[in-house]
Structures are given as C-alpha cells and as structure tokens.
Amino acid sequence: MRYRQLYDQWNNYTDLESIWKENLQFIAKDEKQIEDAFYRDLEFGTGGMRGEIGAGTNRINTYTVRKATTGLASYIKGAGAEAMERGVVIAYDSRRFSPEFAREAANTLASNGIKAYLYMEPRTTPQLSFSVRHLNAFMGIVITASHNPPDYNGYKVYGEDGAQLNLADAEVVIEHVNDAGDALHIDQRNPDKELIIQLDGQLDQAYMDALKTVQENEEFATSSDLKVVFTPLHGASGTTVQHILNEVGYNHIYYVEEQMEPDGEFPTVESPNPEEQSAFEYAILHGEKNDADLLIAVDPDGDRVGIAVKATSGYKLLTGNQTGAILIEYLLSQLKEKGNIPANGRVFKTIVTSDLGRVITEYYGVSTEDVLTGFKFIGEKIKQYEETKEFQFLFGYEESYGYLIKDFARDKDAVQSVLAIVEAAAYYKKQGMTILQVLAQLYERHGYYLEGLQSVTKKGVSGVNAIQNLLKQLRTNTITEIAGISVLSQEDYLHSERTFTDGRETEEIFLPKSNVIKYFLADGSWVCVRPSGTEPKIKYYYGVLSGSEAESSEKLKALQDDFSLKMNQYLID
Template sequence: MTWQERIKKWLAHEELDEDTKAALATLQDDEKLAEDAFYQDLTFGTGGMRGEIGPGTNRMNIYTVRKASQGIADYIASKGAEAKSRGIVIAYDSRRMSPEFAREAAQTFAANGIHTYLYDAPRTTPQLSFSVRYLHAFMGVVVTASHNPPEYNGYKVYGEDGAQLNLEDADEVIDFVGRVENELAIRNEGYDPELLVTVGERLDAAYIEQALTVREQLAHPVKAVFTPLHGASGATVKRLLEEAGYHDVTYVPEQMQPDGEFPTVTSPNPEEAGAFELAEVYGQKTEADLLIAVDPDGDRAGIAVRDGEHYKLLSGNQTGALLIEYLLSQKKEKGELPADGRIFKTIVTSEFGRVIAESYGVDCEDVLTGFKFIGEKLKLNDVNREFTFLFGYEESYGYLARDFARDKDAVQITLLLVEAAAFYRTQGKTLLDVLHELYARHGWYRESLVSVTKKGVEGAREINRLLEDLRMRPFQEIAGIPVKTIEDYDSQTRRFVDLGTDEKITLPQSNVLKFFLEDGSWICVRPSGTEPKVKYYFGVTASGEQESSERLEFLKEAFVAEVDGR
C-alpha cells in the first residue's frame, strides 16, 4: 500500500477522532511531511518504539499505540492464562500525550482479558522496572522518549524480570506486533473495569523502601542542588532524600513539576552542560557542593561538582568511576566486600572502572551496549547464583547499584551521589578531589565519542559497507600504534593480531568492532541503534592529564582520517 493509499484509508475511517482528522487536513498541505508520516509503519524494535507525535502510521498516536499494545496482548495470551492473570504494569513520564497513550495501552490490554496496572500520575522508568518485579507481573510498559525533543514520545517494553526484553523475547514480541495489520480496527472499549487497576502510593512507598537500601553511610551534612528537568523523578527524589536525612538540598523550583514542553531547557539531557544552567544559579546562591540533573524518565543522571568558583560537569565514565570507588571502599572498610563480587559495564565504557574494581579484587565483566544486557546477566544470576552484583553502568550516564530495579536507576543513584559527596566532605574533599586521586593512583583515563550521520537508505548502506570493509581489511596499526587485538561481535571472535590466533567471545551477536592497541588505547565502531549514525568510541590512558588529552585528540583525528581515506 502506498503512502497516498494509507492516508486515504485513515481519512475514510468513520471512527477517526476529531483531533486526528484536523491534523490530517493540515498534513495534506505538505506532501513531504505527509509521505514521511505514512510511508511506513513506525518501527517496533527490540526496545519498543519511538517517534514524533502526530497522525500517520509512522508516528506516535493513539492508533499506533493500540497496534503495539494489541501485538503485546497477543504475545501475552500466547503464554497462557497465568501470564494474562499476572498481567502488565504501565507507567508514563511527563511528555506530551504520555497519559493518553498510557490509558490507550491499558484499555487495550484490559480489553484482551489481561490484568493491567496503570500508574495514576507520571513515574520513572526504574520505578516501572521495580513495579513489574514487586507485583510479580508478566510484563511492563513505560511511555517515554527519554531526553528526546518535546515532539517525540515512545513506548518501552519490559519482561517479567523487570529488565528490557532480551533479544530472543524481543524478536517474538516484534513478530506479534507485526502481525497486527490494521491499527484503525483495534477497539479497546467495553473491557472489564476490574481488570484495570490504578496504582500509586503503595508502590511508591515500596520503591522508596528499597531505594533506601543503597545507603552505605548515615547522612552527613552536604549542600546539593537537584533538578528532574521537568520530568517524572522530582517528587520521588525529594521524598527519598528527605527520608534518608538530607535536608539541605535545593530543588530547582522552575523544573520540579512535570512538563512535557521542557520550557526552561533547550534539551532535557543531563549529558549536556545547558541542562545545568538553572541548577548552577541555585548552586552559586547556596554554595552547593554538587549539582545533579536527571532526565525526564528518571533513568540517567549527570552531575556537576564545585571546582573553585565554578562547577565542572563530569562525564558518565568519571561518575561511574567515582561510584565504584565509593561503593567498594565502603564495603571493604566494613568488611562486607564479597569474594564473588562483580561489576558490569558495556563494551564502549571506560576501562577506568575496571582497574578500580580490580584494585579491590572485584571482577568487571563487559556486555554489549544497552542496559538490557546487564539486566540479562542479572536474570541469569537469579538462577545460577554465580556472583554478587555490586554495580552496573554505561558511559551514557546510566547506573545501577541495587538490582531491585533491573534498568538504570537515576533515583537510587542520586541518593548514592549525595551520600558520597557528604562522606568525602567529612574528609575535606570534593568528588573532584577524589577523582583526581583515582587518576593519580591508576592513570589518566580519557574517552571521547565521534558520531557521523549517514541519513536514508544509502546512509545505512554506507555504514554497513564501512563495517564490512573494516572486517575484510582490518587495521594492522592505527595512528602508528600496532593493533594488538580485534574483537568482532558479529562473528563473535577475538583475534590476537600478533599471534594470529582467535578465540570465542561469549556475547550476543552484534554488528560492532573493537580495536585494542599496544599502548592501552582502544577504538570501537558501532552503528547507532536509534539514529542514522555510525559511532566511533575512543579510550586512552596516560600518566598525566595533558598527555592523555593529547593522546586522545591525536587518536581521534588519525582514526577518522584513516577511515575517510579508505
């Protein structure tokens, strides 16, 4: 069916709601936008779906949400009566249409005879993850588009363990969603109201009780500033910190209420300095030690630490290193460091965390990019009990300290960061001081990312050709430094270049390459899973700050030039 036929089909639908009819009438005046809205179905991938809000098969709207929900309902039904009885939990963030999309999903599940729990107001993604586990539900859904611009929304799917679906289960769900042919034909009225249960305070209290277990110390005095960036985490974090005994925290008033327009920020992304502008104003007024910003669905946290008269924004890798040091040092001091302790990080995350963990005798294991792979390890450990989980993180500002949630959790991490800042303050140190001590002890680890946009079908082909070429003609050296090892996650092999031997990589298949150089540097080439980009990740280590910065810039420039010259 062509995009023109699809739009005619929507216009002819007798029960199309009035708002969609009006939007379609406007859309028809712009052929390019109309084509983009209808030329395909909105992609439902391993993590769910995400797109611009608006009319069309390639947009987030009540009809595409019904379609996804019907497919998931069919998947749940295929698993039997017990799965339908255990049901599904639905949460949503502060974005445009999030409550409406959550309600449509809930009614669709209930209309299919599935027990459905729907939150009464915006809640965070990690609380959704916790709730699936707490209620012993079969699945979960959270309506969110994380830190994307206001015109976007999304739909993320979780399994019974509270983690995003593993690849095998995700493929099965994708197949069921793909079988739903007509999004306009799905009716979700007339459900049994007893199947749709509104939840709120009881689960809030249970989640707070668990979040308090991340503490290693009782509260010490500290001044901090917190902002949820107009997202879902504000009330939860405030309640948690107050119950933990931290009463000298300033909450940015202009950004505490959920607001999907994000009126005070250009982008609600804690990776970007602009997200901290208002927090810094309050930090200067209160002479705060620490600023914390959390993204709209409450799963990623960024921090800025006082550095003289100003604040220094730390990277996800640096924050992860500080959290590992604090947790492990505290457990060691109390004699609670387990012999089978383990930390997880993704393959594009710094080696800094690994060397810190190993200095405490703790294993650090790599997983593919995406927190669901950490969740998958935790699920396996529920059965085989091979390790004690201590921490999991990724360079993109996602961290988990206690696995009552099975996705990255900025709420529990906010408490831990405030606690760490307070503890080190008793020693006359800031978190920045501790970071510099870690560099002095373990070496200066620096990382960077270069993203190259390749739009459209031809762009996707270019990215695939690049990865294929790097496999056919692998680098023997990069920037004049010999390549020591190449990890190919597609063939699941690790090649030792100097020895000419291979060994198996026990990670899922993925179109990613990673090069390890003889000087300890590394480069990872990875197509983005959500954007038309190929990403180059870089990591170096050196004995001093300036040397590490120079080495990083030289490696980046040399690699990009060598790739472009192929």
C-alpha cells in the same frame, strides 16, 4: 509509491482521531515528511519502539501504540491464563501524549482479557521496574523517550524480573507485533474496565523503603553540611527524589523550582539530557546562589543522572564514566572497610564504558564483566547469577550516565544513584576532600583514562542506508591503523568473532549478536562503532590511557580526528 498510498489511506480513514488528521494536513505539501512518516512501520525492536510523535506508520501515535500492545497481548495470552491474571504494569513520564499512550496500552490489554496496573501520574522508569517485581506482574510497559527532544516518545517493554525484555523473548514479541495487522484497523473492543487497576501512591512508600537500603552510612545524612542542587529537568523524578532525600534527613538540598514540575515541552532547557552542559544552566545559577558543593540533573524518565562539582572556578561536569568510577570507589571502599566484600562479587559494565571502573574493582579484589551496550544485558546477568549463585551483583553501569546499586530494580536507577552520589560526596567532604580530588587520586593511582563520543545523525531512508553502508564497508575493508597507531585486534559482535592483525587464530566472542565493531590499538586505546538503537545516528566511542590529562587529551583528539575522517568516506547517502 507505497508511502503515498499509505498516506492517502490514513488521510481518508473516517475514524482517524482529529489530532492525527490535523498532523496529516500539516505535512500535506511536504513530500519528504510524508515519505519519512510512511516509508516503513515504526520498528518494534528488542527494547520496544521509539520515534517522532505524529500520524503515520513510522511515527508513534495512538494506532502504533495499539498495534504494539496488541502484539504484546497476543504474546501474553500465549503464555496462559496465569500470565494474563498477573498482568502488566504501565508507567509513563512527562512527555507529550505519555498519559494518552499509557491509557491506550491499558485499554488494549483489558480488551484482550489481560489485567493492567496503570499509574495515574508520571513515575520513573526504575519505579516501573520495581513495581513489576513488587506486584509479581508478568510484564511492564513504560511510555518514555528518555532524553530525546520533545517531539519524540517511546514504548519500552519489561519482563517479569523487572528488566528490559531479554533478546529471546523480545524476538517472539516482535513476531507477534509484526503479525498484529494494519494499525488503523485493529479491532478495539470495549475494554473490561475491571481489569484496569489504577495506581496512585500505593507503591511509592514500598519503593522509598527499598531506596533506603542503598545507604552505606545512614548517619551522614543528618550530620552533613553538604549543599546540593537538584533538578529533574521537567521529568518524572522530582517528587520521588525530594521525598527520599527528606526521609533520610539531608538538610541542605536546593531544588530548581523552575524545573520541578513534569512538562513534556521542557521549556527551560535546550535538551533534557544530563550529559550536556546546557541542561545544567539553571542548576548552576542555583548552585552559585547557594554556594552548593554538588549539582545533580536527572533525565525525564528518571533513569540517567549527571553531576557537576564545585571547582576553583565555577562548576565542572563529570562524564558518565567518571561518575561511575566515583560510585565504584565509594561503594567498594565502604564494603572493604566493613569487611563485607563478597568473594564472588561482580561489577558489570558495557563494552563502550571506561576501563577505569575495571581497574578500580580489581584494586578491591572484585571482578568485572563486560556486556553489550544497553542496560538490559546487565539486568539479564543479574538474573542469571541470581539463579546460578556464581556471582553476586555489586554494581552495574554504562558510560551514558546510567547506574544501578541495588537490584530491587533491574534497570538503571537515577533515584538510587542520586542517593549514593550525595552520600559519597558527604563522606568525602567529611574527609576534607571534594569529588574532584577523589577523581584525581584515582587517576594518580590507576592512570589517566579518558573517553570520547562522536555522533553523526543521518535521518530518513537515505540515512538508514548510509549507516548500513558504513558498517558493511568496515567489515569489507580492514582497518590496520588509526592516527598512526597499529590496530592489534578487532571484535565484530555481529559475527561473534575476534580477529588479530598478527595472524593469530580467530576467537569466538560469547556475547549476543549486535551490529557493533570494536578496535583495540597497540597503545591500549580502543575505538568502537555502533549505530544508535533509538535515534538515526551512528556513534563512535573512544578510550585512551596515559600518565597525564594533557597526554590523554592529545591522544583522544588525534584518534577522533583521524577516525571520523576515515568514516566520512564510507558514510555516503
């Protein structure tokens, strides 16, 4: 068994760092854990890599980070001396081993003659994106696993435009990483320390100045009586958010002090994920204590944000789609009021994001473009239209709580989003309205859009096979109805084709290939199947539309119950 051979190779490696040696001893009698740690190399995909922390080829550790960075260095050297001189910006969040993995990446680059700008304290992912652009660096790396559990970490790669690496370049980097050789035996020469430039607070103010351009109505900050509670959930965004809200002048911001310090153990939360109710436990306590109007939680690397709004009883959490709709409504309404909506303005959303955003943009005479799931595809479109001038970026978002208002960063930016959300709430409070009342008006105007998400976790070798089997079966067995509603068409993004049940000719889909299938139903509902790119999960996304909350809720439940039952017959280990 190859995984056993690899375990023995690592276990017998005399120079193995003690922390990983101890980890191997800990799992020595657990055959399943040994197999999972060594049955494959941790996949370096189009967004980088993410996995459980530990010893092994299928874990993130000093050696797999070194291998990934060696491959990246090979790619950079192939781009020439100028690329090496422009270098790579490296940032990290509050997770376990994030500083160590960041230093390992910097040392590996410097060993290969490549300049590395290394943040010395936790910084957000969007600030990394901004820093790549500000320093005119050739690439960027951020060490983060977003909102995954504490035993995960990751390694994300950015291009010179500050966006996650595009598919074409990512494929070349992947080849270099795969060719880097055995992770244990990569030559790590003494790095040229002069090539490692430490970043402390040098770029913080430049990022702050850029953030201020997000404001549509600067005067609201100092005049508003809006009360806000903020938590970074032990992540990297706390200091940055506190500074920007202080600088622009908001006076009634309350911080969840128990969660302000970066801490990769996330000791006060079940999960550092602002999509989940449990992440707001402390924020709700502070909100009740201070009679706050709005609660805001940001994930560990500062790119996703969730909000809860004071309701008649307690606080109501908004979904990512609902927060996106509020931001679009506020931003476009303000541009319209000032006569500043560009004729070629465009909003971007992903294929699993609510269509409510689309109808709001159409109401303001703005077009919307769908991209594949993943903010890298929004970043790619920003760059494309920046060059062609065909469209002007106005806003980009995805249902998983990621938003971008200004493109000085090219990834979702929770700090920008916090500033915009607080301003929107302050504006509507001056109008005598809450965020919930604005949302109700949007539903009344455009229809009651409701979305849902189901995730099924399938770990290990058998789990990978089960997920692949499900997608294979969906392509073999055509689904004609879901919950008694006819399927009108199916979009298969892996094969780039749209097929129809009424016999119409198949159409081509002009999006990058991705292992995703989406069904469109006769009543306007849709269902999408997509394997997670960062976790061992298969995800089912749903969208429905009706004239009332009750009807939409009933529709959504029926779709979820029937479709998940259909999928269970295929999801076999």
